[in-house]
Amino acid sequence: MAPTLALLLFGLSALCTTVTSAKVCGRPPVPDGVDTSSLKRVFEVGEEVSLTCEQGYLSSTATSSRITCMAGGQWTESNLACAPKMCPIPRPLQPFAMGRTEAPFRSVLNYTCDDGYVLLGANESRCLHDGTWSHPPPLCKAVNCPLPKPPRDGRIVHDKAVMGTTTIYGQGWTYECNPPKAPSFERGSCKADGTTTEPPICREVSCSVPTNVRNGIITFAVMRQHGYKEKVKYACNEHYTLEGDAEIHCQNTGNWSSKPVCRAPCTVGIKRGRIFYNAKKIWIEDLKPNRVLHGEHVVFYCKNKAEKCGYPVASTCNDGNLPLPECFEEPGKIEYNLKAKSLPSEIRTCATSPTARPTSSASAS
Template structure:
C-alpha cells in the first residue's frame, strides 16, 4: 500500500509540473527587450520587460511572463503607442492634409498646398512626424507674379497710381491699354495676371485706323481712294431710281464707316 501511495503522488506531481519556455520572449515592432536572452529555455514565471523603441511612448510597464511554456502579456495590458508630435503648423495662403495616418503622431505625414494664385517657395511641401518631432519647416506660399509688360507702340498702359516699366504684377491684377490718336487696338483691351504667373493674353498692338473703299450697290463713289484714314470722308452718288439712306457721304471712324454708305430704292416717282 505504501508503494502504491508513492506512485500516486509521483503521478500527481508529474501532471501538475509547469513547463519552461523553450524560446526567448517574442520580438515586437514597437518595443525592445531589456536584458540578455540567450538561454536554451526559461523557467515558468520568468518575466521579460520591454522598453519603447524611438518614436513610441508608454504609460506603465510592458511585461511578458513565461506561463506554462508560453510567453503571455501580463495584466494590466500595456503597450507602446505612437508618440504625438502636436500640430504641424498652419500655412499662410495655403492649407494641409494628412496623407499618412489619421492623427499627428509618430509616422504620420502631412502635405501642404498653396491657394490658387500662390506658389510654394519651399523645396519640400510636406512634414513627417519623427521620433524627435516634425521634420522640415512649415512651407511658405507667395503670390504668383507675372512679368512686366510694355506699352504697345503708339499706345500706352492705363494704370492707377505710379506705373514703372519694369514692375511685376501680382495674381489678379489687370492691365488696360489705350492707343494714341489715329490708332486703334488690335487685340484685347485688357489682360490679367493668371494663377500660374502668366498673362492670360498677349499685349495688343496699335494699328492705324483705316477704312477700305466700300462697294456701293446701285451707286458710285466720287473721287475714290484705295484706303481712307480716320476722319477722312468719302462722297457718293446713287443711280437713277435710288437715293442715299441718310446722307451722300460717310466718315472713316475707328469702328468703320459712319454712316454706312448705301443706296436704297427711291419712293418718289422717276
C-alpha cells in the same frame, strides 16, 4: 557488428529526445510602438523580458512592463500600451486636415503651391518622435513677371500701382490706344509661367449704325457709324421693363455690346376671383388697369378640398405671360356673386400648402 550499430543509433535517438523535450518561448507578441530591438528569437522557461515603448510613443505605465516565459511556451500578459506622440498641425493648415488639430508620429505633410506661385522651403515635413515637425511650413511666393510692353500708339493702365521693374502673378492691366484706334484685345496679365501678355495691335474700328430694340427707343444717339467706345442709350415704351444695360458701347471687335431687351407686361387672365398683388389682397375687378409688370409676382388661391382650406400659389409675369397655377379653379358666376365667402381666398388658410407645379415660363429674348 550489427548489434553495436543498432545500440549506437538508439543512443543518438535518446539524446535528441532529451534535448528537444524542454519547452521554450518564441519571440513574444507585442503591440505597435513597443521596442523590439532587444528581443531574441527564443527564450527559456522562466526567463523575463522588460518591455518599453520605442521613441515616438508614450507608455501607458510609469515603469517598464515585465513578462515571463511560462512552462507551456506562453508568455504572461502585459499591461503595456504604447500610443504615438502627436504633432500639432499648424493652424493655417487645419482646414486642409479635415478639422484635425494633431497628427500622430511618423505622419507626413506634403506641401504644394497653386499655379503661379513658387514654393520656398521644404515640400515635405514629418512628425518626429519628440512631437515636433522636421520642417516648418514653407511659403508660396507669387511668380514675378517683367513689366508689360505697351502697344505701339498706345499705353498701359495697371489695375494696381506697380513698384520697380516687375509685377506679380495675377496682376492685370488694360491696353489703350490713341483715339480713334482700338486695341485688338483689351486685357493683359502676369501669367503663371512668369511671362506677360504680348501687346495688342492698335487699329481703327467702327460699329454699324445702331438699330432700335423691340418695344423701345434710342434715347441718345446720332444715327451714324460709331467709333471705339462710343455709346448709345436705350429706353423702353411705357409699362415695358428694360432688362440688361440701358447703355451699349462700340467694342474693339467692331461690334456693339449686348443690347437690352424690353419685356412686356402681363394681364391677369381671370374674370372672377381674388388675388394678392403689390402687398394687397384685391378682387380681380378692382385691378385697374389689369396689368402686371414683367418680373412682378401675383398670388392666386387654390382649394384643398379634403381639408376644406385654401392656400396661396405664386406666379410670375414673364415677358407678357402670366401662367395660372394648375390647381386654380375659377369660380362660376353664381358661386362668385352669391357664395364669395366660400372661395379659397376667403376660407381658412391651410396649415401647409401642397407643392405647386412651376407656373413661370421660359424667358423669350
